[in-house]
């Protein structure tokens with residue numbers, strides 16, 4: 001994976017107050033999950049922190065530089081948080097960031113009708129009961145307004 005100007009030095013230069021060191025620890029502990037490319041210029045990853053739910057990191061880059069970084073954590077230090085550091089270190093460490101597979105999922109379920117989709121969800125929840133919480137959260141989010 002190549003973002004030409006991205007090096008450990010540039011990551012460190014964008015952090016303050018120990019975020020770089022803590023990001024290194026997160027990366028070393030394997031806290032970065034599901035690093036994916038959603039298109040040619042966007043990376044997304046989940047970082048498991050102290051909270052039950054992982055933080056979501058989004059990094060956008062142009063031909064040769066990082067344009068924006070975002071994290072859902074409450075850190076507002078004006079510089080990059082440890083989660084962003086961990087994701088960028090992982091990005092440096094891997095050859096290739098896989099393209100997001102959600103496009104494939106939408107292709108797969110495209111042909112299913114509502115009843116089939118419900119059965120599919122029920123079966124997935126049977127296999128992984130934790131999914132029910134995620135479905136509840138998503139349902140609450142979608143029906144909020």
Ligand SMILES: [Zn+2]
Pocket residue numbers: 055071072073074075081082083084
């Ligand atoms: Zn963060």
